[in-house]
Amino acid sequence: MKIISVVKASCIVVLVSTTALAHSQSVYAIRGPWIDETEKSVQLETLAGTYTVMTMAYGACQKVCSTTVRRVRQLHDLADQRRLSLNFVVIGLDPVADKPADWAAFRVEQRFAAADTHFISGTPAATQRIARSMGVRYWRYGEHTLHDFRIVLVSPAGRIVRAVDHFDDDIASLLP
Numbered sequence: 001m002k003i004i005s006v007v008k009a010s011c012i013v014v015l016v017s018t019t020a021l022a023h024s025q026s027v028y029a030i031r032g033p034w035i036d037e038t039e040k041s042v043q044l045e046t047l048a049g050t051y052t053v054m055t056m057a058y059g060a061c062q063k064v065c066s067t068t069v070r071r072v073r074q075l076h077d078l079a080d081q082r083r084l085s086l087n088f089v090v091i092g093l094d095p096v097a098d099k100p101a102d103w104a105a106f107r108v109e110q111r112f113a114a115a116d117t118h119f120i121s122g123t124p125a126a127t128q129r130i131a132r133s134m135g136v137r138y139w140r141y142g143e144h145t146l147h148d149f150r151i152v153l154v155s156p157a158g159r160i161v162r163a164v165d166h167f168d169d170d171i172a173s174l175l176p
Helices: 064-081 100-109 124-134
Strands: 003-008 011-016 034-036 052-057 087-092 117-122 138-141 144-147 151-154 160-164
Touching: 034 100, 052 064, 052 124, 064 087, 064 151, 087 124, 100 117, 117 124
Parallel strands: 052 087, 087 117
Antiparallel strands: 003 011, 011 138, 034 117, 052 151, 138 144, 151 160
């Protein structure tokens, strides 16, 4: 991992370099600990055997994250229409700020009632590992977490097989 630090207005901005689509390790094997919006421990390995749509979001973000989650919602609706069985996982980018109670409220606010949708958070180290494996760059700028728009499709074996990197890309291209 290459880390670039920039000093600006007495705050340090850290840009975390990420890998390309192919990653040697199964996304499902990335160590946590992970916790969901109900404060239960989550093991990503339990997702193995099924396609999973994954993205990362920051609860306080009103720009990229709201668009990302809206696109995940559209993809979920499309998968339901096509009767596809998928998991959907939104991973918190800021483990300090994004608490299980916040994700639970977010779930209700965004009307994600389905049991196949999970909002999880991890430690800062676990968050960095999963972001790197998913090809998501993020960094702190003052009080904000800035990040890429990226939604990935993970195979039943845990390999990233497709990604959408722009909010106006064809979201249906992620469906298996």
